[in-house]
Amino acid sequence: MSNDSSRSSVDPRLEGSGRRRLPWILYGAMLVLLAVTVTITIRNGTFEGFVAIAVMMMLGYGTVGALIASRVPDNPLGWAMLTIGLGFVLVGLSDETLTYALVTKPGAWVPLLGVAAFLSGWTFFLVLGAMVLVLVLFPTGRVHSRRWRLLPLAIVATTAVSAMLAILTPGPIESDSDVPLGIDNPTGIDALEPVIEAAWVVAGPASLIVVIASVIALVMRFRKAGGDERQQIRWLAYLAMLACVLFAGAILSSIGIGPNETRIVSEAFFLATFACIGIAFPVAIAVAIFRYRLYDLDLVVKKTVVFSVVAIVLTALYLGFVGIATLGGVSRLIFGILVLAVTFNPVRRAARSIADRLVYGRRATPYEVLSEFSERMTETYSTDDVLPRMAQVLQGATGATRADVWLRVGRQLRASASSPSDQSSHPPVAAADDSLPALPGSFAAEVRHQGALLGALTVIMPANDPLDPSRERLVRDLAAQAGPVLRNVRLIEELRASRQRLVAAQDAERRKLERNIHDGAQQQLVALGVRLRLADTLVDRDAAKAHEMLAQLQTETQGAIDDLRDLARGIYPPLLADQGLGSALEAQARKSVMPVEVSADGVGRFGQDVEAAVYFTCLEALQNIAKYADASRATISLAHRNGSLEFSVADDGTGFDVTTVEGGSGLQGMADRIDAIGGTFKVESHPGSGTTVRGTVPVV
Amino acid sequence: MIRVTTTRIGKISIVLSPGGRFAPSEQHLLEDLADHAGLALHNVRLTEVLRVRLEEISARADALRRSRERVETARDEQRRKLEREVREGAHVRLLAIIDRLDMAAEVVDHHPDGASSIMDELSADTNATLEELRDLARGVFPPLLVDRGIAPALEAHVRKEAIPAALEIADGVRAHRFDPEVEAALFFCCVQSLQNAARHAGGGEIAARLDRDQDAIVFTVSDRSSGLDAGSTPDGMDLQIMRDRIEALDGTFEVRSEFGQGRVIAGSVPALMLEEAGS
Numbered sequence: 015m016s017n018d019s020s021r022s023s024v025d026p027r028l029e030g031s032g033r034r035r036l037p038w039i040l041y042g043a044m045l046v047l048l049a050v051t052v053t054i055t056i057r058n059g060t061f062e063g064f065v066a067i068a069v070m071m072m073l074g075y076g077t078v079g080a081l082i083a084s085r086v087p088d089n090p091l092g093w094a095m096l097t098i099g100l101g102f103v104l105v106g107l108s109d110e111t112l113t114y115a116l117v118t119k120p121g122a123w124v125p126l127l128g129v130a131a132f133l134s135g136w137t138f139f140l141v142l143g144a145m146v147l148v149l150v151l152f153p154t155g156r157v158h159s160r161r162w163r164l165l166p167l168a169i170v171a172t173t174a175v176s177a178m179l180a181i182l183t184p185g186p187i188e189s190d191s192d193v194p195l196g197i198d199n200p201t202g203i204d205a206l207e208p209v210i211e212a213a214w215v216v217a218g219p220a221s222l223i224v225v226i227a228s229v230i231a232l233v234m235r236f237r238k239a240g241g242d243e244r245q246q247i248r249w250l251a252y253l254a255m256l257a258c259v260l261f262a263g264a265i266l267s268s269i270g271i272g273p274n275e276t277r278i279v280s281e282a283f284f285l286a287t288f289a290c291i292g293i294a295f296p297v298a299i300a301v302a303i304f305r306y307r308l309y310d311l312d313l314v315v316k317k318t319v320v321f322s323v324v325a326i327v328l329t330a331l332y333l334g335f336v337g338i339a340t341l342g343g344v345s346r347l348i349f350g351i352l353v354l355a356v357t358f359n360p361v362r363r364a365a366r367s368i369a370d371r372l373v374y375g376r377r378a379t380p381y382e383v384l385s386e387f388s389e390r391m392t393e394t395y396s397t398d399d400v401l402p403r404m405a406q407v408l409q410g411a412t413g414a415t416r417a418d419v420w421l422r423v424g425r426q427l428r429a430s431a432s433s434p435s436d437q438s439s440h441p442p443v444a445a446a447d448d449s450l451p452a453l454p455g456s457f458a459a460e461v462r463h464q465g466a467l468l469g470a471l472t473v474i475m476p477a478n479d480p481l482d483p484s485r486e487r488l489v490r491d492l493a494a495q496a497g498p499v500l501r502n503v504r505l506i507e508e509l510r511a512s513r514q515r516l517v518a519a520q521d522a523e524r525r526k527l528e529r530n531i532h533d534g535a536q537q538q539l540v541a542l543g544v545r546l547r548l549a550d551t552l553v554d555r556d557a558a559k560a561h562e563m564l565a566q567l568q569t570e571t572q573g574a575i576d577d578l579r580d581l582a583r584g585i586y587p588p589l590l591a592d593q594g595l596g597s598a599l600e601a602q603a604r605k606s607v608m609p610v611e612v613s614a615d616g617v618g619r620f621g622q623d624v625e626a627a628v629y630f631t632c633l634e635a636l637q638n639i640a641k642y643a644d645a646s647r648a649t650i651s652l653a654h655r656n657g658s659l660e661f662s663v664a665d666d667g668t669g670f671d672v673t674t675v676e677g678g679s680g681l682q683g684m685a686d687r688i689d690a691i692g693g694t695f696k697v698e699s700h701p702g703s704g705t706t707v708r709g710t711v712p713v714v
Numbered sequence: 715m716i717r718v719t720t721t722r723i724g725k726i727s728i729v730l731s732p733g734g735r736f737a738p739s740e741q742h743l744l745e746d747l748a749d750h751a752g753l754a755l756h757n758v759r760l761t762e763v764l765r766v767r768l769e770e771i772s773a774r775a776d777a778l779r780r781s782r783e784r785v786e787t788a789r790d791e792q793r794r795k796l797e798r799e800v801r802e803g804a805h806v807r808l809l810a811i812i813d814r815l816d817m818a819a820e821v822v823d824h825h826p827d828g829a830s831s832i833m834d835e836l837s838a839d840t841n842a843t844l845e846e847l848r849d850l851a852r853g854v855f856p857p858l859l860v861d862r863g864i865a866p867a868l869e870a871h872v873r874k875e876a877i878p879a880a881l882e883i884a885d886g887v888r889a890h891r892f893d894p895e896v897e898a899a900l901f902f903c904c905v906q907s908l909q910n911a912a913r914h915a916g917g918g919e920i921a922a923r924l925d926r927d928q929d930a931i932v933f934t935v936s937d938r939s940s941g942l943d944a945g946s947t948p949d950g951m952d953l954q955i956m957r958d959r960i961e962a963l964d965g966t967f968e969v970r971s972e973f974g975q976g977r978v979i980a981g982s983v984p985a986l987m988l989e990e991a992g993s
Contacts, residue, residue, distance in 0.1 A: 498768050499768075502768060502771040502772065502775065505775045506771070506774060506775050506778060509775060509778035509779060509782060510778060510962075510964075512782055513778065513781060513782040513785055513958070513961075513962045514962045514963065516782060516785045516786055516789070516962070517785055517895065517899070517959055517962040517963070518895050520785070520789045521855075521894065521895055521898045521899075523789075524854050524855040524898075525855045525860065525894075527796075527851075527854050527855070528851045528852075528854045528855040528857065531847060531850060531851040531854070532851055532857070535804065535847050536844065536847050536848065536851065539840060539843055539844040539847060540844065542811075542840050543837065543840045543841060543844065546833065546836055546837050546840060547837065549833065550830070550833040550834075550837070553822055553826055553829045553830065553833065554826065557822055557823070557826050560822050560829075561819050561822050561823055564815050564818050564819040564822065565819055567815055568812055568815045568816065568819075571808055571811055571812050571815065572812060574808055575805065575808045575809065575812070578804060578805055578808065579805065581800065582796075582800040582801055582805070583797075585793050585796050585797045585800070586790075586793040586794045586796070586797040588797070588801070591794070622790065622794075623783075623786065623787045623790055626790040626793075627786065627790075686782075687786060689782075690782045690783050690785065690786040691783060691786060692779075692783070
């Protein structure tokens with residue numbers, strides 16, 4: 015991967031339209047002009063701190079501008095920044111050319127003088143205007159509220175006016191390095207001098223107002239922004255305010271200086287302002303891009319950053335080389351070449367790791383990621399938190415656009431957590447046997463614990479950054495660590511669900527019971543009451559009939575008693591409490607229409623909850639057989655073996671497909687009940703070959 | 715010094731032979747070693763902490779298991795109790811009714827005039843039995859709860875059992891129906907709490923409140939009892955059962971009691987309203 019970074023940094027952009035290529039062409043031109051400018055500057059002997067900052071500024075604005083312009087060509091911000099870079103190069107180039115042609119080596123490059131002189135006047139204002147525009151347009155490329163929509167126009171207007179005035183101002187051209195050039199502005203118009211002077215008096219403060227307004231606009235945008243955008247703008251806003259403060263300091267500290275004096279403090283302030291605007295601003299924008307994913311620039315940036323850093327270092331080395339070379343000597347030349355050759359690869363690696371750090375943040379080594387994973391897992395054991403956190407770490411560790419944690423529930427794999435969390439979740443995937451089914455995503459690692467499949471981790475990678483073997487291994491390692499965690503999460507979820515089902519089953523039972531009592535015994539008693547009153551009236555009129563009625567009522571009351579007794583037995587058979595499982599089940603068996611054989615094998619007495627659970631489970635199994643199985647016979651067996659009570663209810667009926675039935679027929683309720691007392695429960699059935707319900711319960 | 719980020723987690727000490735010195739390169743080597751060791755040791759420590767956490771999760775799983783077991787056991791207990799109530803209550807009365815019918819038939823034959831008093835007694839018996847069965851059924855699951863919801867059921871219960879409690883039910887609870895499980899849990903929880911409070915409040919004020927709080931119903935039952943520690947009273951088992959039931963519905967349940975200040979049973983249950991139409 016490290017060998018083709020310089021090649022691949024060009025390819026993605028070539029795939030785009032010509033518009034995407036243009037910024038980089040301009041950038042290349044800028045670099046070339048920059049190199050030329052620096053060479054001339056060195057020749058002029060005017061290379062100083064100010065110039066170094068200027069170089070960094072041009073590179074900063076130019077690189078970031080080209081990046082943004084190529085990525086989002088519709089956003090004027092990128093082009094504005096490119097303009098700053100290019101513009102400033104032109105300022106420097108024109109200025110240094112003038113110096114060279116007029117001072118250092120008078121008489122050289124005369125044909126270029128005119129162009130250089132022309133450019134040197136107004137390109138500075140272009141740069142200034144573009145910089146102010148950047149402040150106002152960052153990051154969306156438009157003003158943030160309608161109230162400010164005139165501001166960009168104001169900026170362009172003041173820039174244009176200032177540039178025009180600069181072009182037309184007569185008089186000598188001044189060089190930045192205070193070396194008198196001895197040339198007048200070729201486009202200056204002497205006749206208009208008073209007008210132009212007056213215009214400057216207006217244009218100057220007007221520009222200042224526009225600049226201040228722009229800073230205010232930026233700060234307002236920051237204050238109104240929320241979430242990510244706030245973070246993106248934050249640094250630039252702070253730096254803009256800082257630059258204002260520094261500039262104010264520079265102005266204040268230069269009050270009262272004559273035209274040829276300088277004061278160290280005010281110089282320092284100016285330099286600081288310049289450094290802030292020139293270096294800190296593009297860095298702030300770069301931070302917004304890398305750290306906060308502005309314009310979705312992430313992966314592509316990494317390789318470009320490599321490229322840029324290498325370019326910068328090479329340029330610096332070239333400058334050093336030139337510097338050394340100008341001192342003369344072939345040996346120095348050779349030395350310079352050797353230094354270049356030797357430092358290239360380490361510089362490239364260093365640049366890559368810096369780029370990695372910038373882009374991926376703390377995602378440094380797999381070992382550190384695993385460590386972070388453990389750390390995250392230990393911070394929480396709330397089951398609601400664990401899975402989302404796992405997904406977050408997985409996404410952060412691999413740089414995926416989406417990471418999912420799948421949990422096995424029943425015979426399905428469900429996407430229980432994903433990062434980012436606002437995505438819609440994948441539909442469940444069937445997982446019939448114990449092997450991992452196909453899951454959506456670029457890569458899946460199964461999570462197992464003690465051999466059983468508990469779930470899976472999946473990631474979806476962006477197209478330009480697929481998983482490499484080391485990251486695949488990382489995902490697998492994470493999956494290995496996730497085993498115990500998933501097991502416990504599942505366990506707790508299952509227990510909670512089971513408990514809830516039991517409570518629901520209880521409530522359902524009670525409602526049914528209440529209905530039974532109402533519809534049965536209660537109704538009968540109501541009828542009894544009515545008939546009694548009737549008999550009462552008959553006593554006087556027809557004693558014989560009354561007698562008959564009373565006799566009938568006796569029978570009916572006996573019927574009510576029998577029903578009530580059955581009801582009570584249904585609630586909890588006295589036989590079970592008095593004589594145990596064997597007798598109680600035999601009594602039920604006798605009531606059944608089809609033959610039911612009970613082999614209790616001398617099984618004794620157990621705790622109340624065990625006997626109740628087993629009794630009602632077997633009872634429900636019998637009821638199921640009567641309802642669904644269409645069987646000719648059934649067998650209930652009980653055995654006390656190895657510290658457990660084993661029971662089974664088998665029939666020779668139609669059977670069913672166990673994989674399709676999920677609760678509903680009460681199987682889930684039976685499982686919950688047996689589970690709740692610490693036992694195991696199993697249903698064996700095949701269509702056409704009967705059903706056996708089986709369980710074991712630990713008994714002391 | 716072995717550090718991970720900036721936390722010191724250990725130290726590597728080297729003892730040099732007398733007169734020995736540490737070359738700068740060796741010092742660098744040691745510092746590098748400490749850096750790498752930091753991460754490795756950090757991982758070991760984290761693994762240990764992870765193990766402890768997993769144990770905590772297991773403990774939580776065990777607690778859940780026990781809670782579930784209690785739910786099941788409570789169910790069986792209640793069944794037994796109900797069966798006993800039927801057998802010793804309505805059943806016995808009905809047997810008595812049959813005897814009396816027998817007697818009535820004879821009286822009608824021989825002394826038709828004296829029959830009316832025995833007939834009246836029979837009616838009274840029948841009504842009493844009916845009432846008892848109705849009470850039984852209500853204790854199992856009040857029809858009013860099914861038909862009209864918590865508020866009417868709770869108010870009827872308080873009235874019928876003459877519990878000296880002030881009942882405050884917010885409109886947000888009264889005006890809607892909720893999931894039957896939630897209504898049942900809340901109802902039985904309040905009933906049980908009121909019963910407990912009446913038992914040991916010693917005539918003090920008892921108050922019960924039901925409120926809506928976004929998607930949950932909040933309940934509070936308070937009394938001015940002597941405020942014995944919740945665990946030591948015979949209510950302990952009842953409270954545990956209530957807690958299990960409420961927690962089974964993902965609700966919260968707590969008992970606050972201070973000596974001399976009375977006791978408050980409070981909690982909340984997530985409850986979504988049912989559609990009004992048809993209920």
